[in-house]
Amino acid sequence: MIRALLFAHVWCVAGLVFAADPVKPPMRLYTLDCGRIDFEDEHVFSDTGDHDGEKGVMPVPCFLIKHGDNWVLWDAGLGDEIAKAQTGEIKVGLHFRVPVTLESQLADLGLKPDDVKYVGLSHLHADHSGNAALFPKATFLVSSTELAWADALPTPDGVLPDRVAAVKRASIRPVAGDLDVFGDGTVQMISTPGHTPGHHSLVLRLEKTGNIILTGDVAHFQENYDRGLVPLGNYSRAETLAAIGRVRGLAEHFHARVVIQHASDVFESMPKTPAYLE
Numbered sequence: 001m002i003r004a005l006l007f008a009h010v011w012c013v014a015g016l017v018f019a020a021d022p023v024k025p026p027m028r029l030y031t032l033d034c035g036r037i038d039f040e041d042e043h044v045f046s047d048t049g050d051h052d053g054e055k056g057v058m059p060v061p062c063f064l065i066k067h068g069d070n071w072v073l074w075d076a077g078l079g080d081e082i083a084k085a086q087t088g089e090i091k092v093g094l095h096f097r098v099p100v101t102l103e104s105q106l107a108d109l110g111l112k113p114d115d116v117k118y119v120g121l122s123h124l125h126a127d128h129s130g131n132a133a134l135f136p137k138a139t140f141l142v143s144s145t146e147l148a149w150a151d152a153l154p155t156p157d158g159v160l161p162d163r164v165a166a167v168k169r170a171s172i173r174p175v176a177g178d179l180d181v182f183g184d185g186t187v188q189m190i191s192t193p194g195h196t197p198g199h200h201s202l203v204l205r206l207e208k209t210g211n212i213i214l215t216g217d218v219a220h221f222q223e224n225y226d227r228g229l230v231p232l233g234n235y236s237r238a239e240t241l242a243a244i245g246r247v248r249g250l251a252e253h254f255h256a257r258v259v260i261q262h263a264s265d266v267f268e269s270m271p272k273t274p275a276y277l278e
């Protein structure tokens, strides 16, 4: 009987646990607006010329996950200090704008930054780590490989040393490979290197919505994900394609919705706070 129950309730593929724990806590997924990046020419997003001459505005979401009484932030946006400059700021050679601060969006939900227990980072580029300093009491979930890469000199393109320093001042739970954050299969970081050496995606198992994969920068556009297009500056072309393949495989096997974080139509399709997925 016990054996039958175990087989009925646990699937384990490639280290990922999709356990139907009868006491798993209620979950919510909020999508927050953490800024915009303006591009005069998006040619950098394909090393085969597919985006040459395209102009665009890229959304930068942050995701807030409620797991029982715990709050997890996935990716930390551009940085609230940029909101003070009405026309935005040039950072790492890109035009960043922050129309609404992350802190104010947390306040709208009745939260302070110190209420966030974990800050998970897909990677340490400036547009995913911008608000690291807002969370000195949180524990950061970040790849040890990523941290070593971002902290090395010369500073890699796209990385801002003050963001990395803010992560290092806080508690860090270093992630090697995959990590089942709460041990119940509901929030899992999966290793998807290629864009950067320690890049991760986040798999969520929501009661009503089903499985969701927040893909960081595995791909920046739906077209890049669908066609396997690789940006010019990625750390590894081969690993990027392998990461896309892993996400596709997981999405197919677990019937998961794939969220391309920087894709405008995907961002628009997500409910905005105070609405959430559950």
Ligand SMILES: [Zn+2]
Residues within 6 Å of the ligand: 123, 125, 158, 195, 217
């Ligand atoms: Zn990136």
